Amino acid sequence: MHFPEFEVIPAVDVKDGETVQLVGGDPDTGTAYGDPVEVAERWLAAGAETLHLVDLDGAFAGERVNDTALGRIVDAVGDEVSLQVGGGIRTVADAVDLLDAGVDRVILGTAAVETPEIVGEIDERRPETVTVSLDARDDEVVVSGWxxxxxxxxxxxxxxYEERGAGAILFTDVDVEGQLAGVNTDAVRAVAEAVDIPVVASGGVATVDDVVALRDAGAAAVVVGTALYEEQFTLAAAREALTDSA
Incomplete structure (x- = not known):
């Protein structure tokens, strides 16, 4: 699994069938941003090459909940953009179902921590499709919806997890997630230096400078949610900043 160039990946987090952004992973927080398909199509039109789809209800429930909404996104834009999906994926069958339905990469969090062998089992059936999500709070990996x-x-x-067959690592700093408070480059750098596979950073991005800082810390891509939805910057502006600072 490779990112030819550093990517800014919009997050499309789905809760109760709607696009939302939570603050600090708290299910009782958040702002709704409308129909997930319309949101996905908007990011595609803005130049996104990958979309990060999360079934938030599934992450908290421990099973897939928003398959209908996610399936609509796959049908609408799956042929034009790469899709990585997480939230409630607990079994090999869950992962294979999603991959067979048109998803390009599955994101495993709780399942990878509780049953690490699942990473290799999925990789054997669908090579380089597993991204292991490591969500950290106070420099400790947390699970079950943080x-x-x-x-x-x-x-x-x-x-x-790299040894077990993960194709990429998604590293989220929960302490700054959804707060537009800036990024923890030291933590990202430590993870990136520990592996040879791509590390996708997430959490706290507020400005294009944060995006550039994460690239410079060794990340291969960054998932951005709140900052894009609240129009702190655009995908075009991020790409321009990355080019100018290359």
Whole structure:
């Protein structure tokens, strides 16, 4: 799994069938931004090459909940943009179902922590399609919708999952997620230096300078939610800043 150039990936997080952005992973927070298909089509028109789709209800429930909404996105834009999907994927069958339905990459969080062998099992059936999501709070990997600590160090965990067959790591700093408060480049750098596979950063991006900083810290791509939805900057502006600072 490779990103030929550093990518800015819009997040399309789905809760109760709507696009939302939470603050700090708290399900009781958040702002709604409309129909997920319309949102996905808007990001495609703005030049997105990859979309990051999350079934938030599924992440908290421990099973897939928003398959209908996600399926509509796949049908609408799946032929024109890469799709990575997470939230509630707990089994090999879940992952294969989504990949067979047109998703390009599946994101495993809780399942990868609780049953690490699932990463290799999916990779054997669909090579380089597994992204392991490591969500960190206070430099500790957390699971179950960011509610439970694991005692795992993110960089050490990333290296372990690379050995098991992960094609990429999605590293989210929950402490700054959804708050437009800036990024934790030290944490991203530590994870990126621990592995040879791509690291996709997420959490806290507020400006194009944050985007550039994450690239310079070693990330291969960044997922951006709130900053894009609240028009702190555009995808075009981010691409221009990346080019100018290359």
């Amino acid at each position: 509610t439970e600590g694991t005692g795992l160090d993110p960089a050490a965990a990333a290296a372990r």
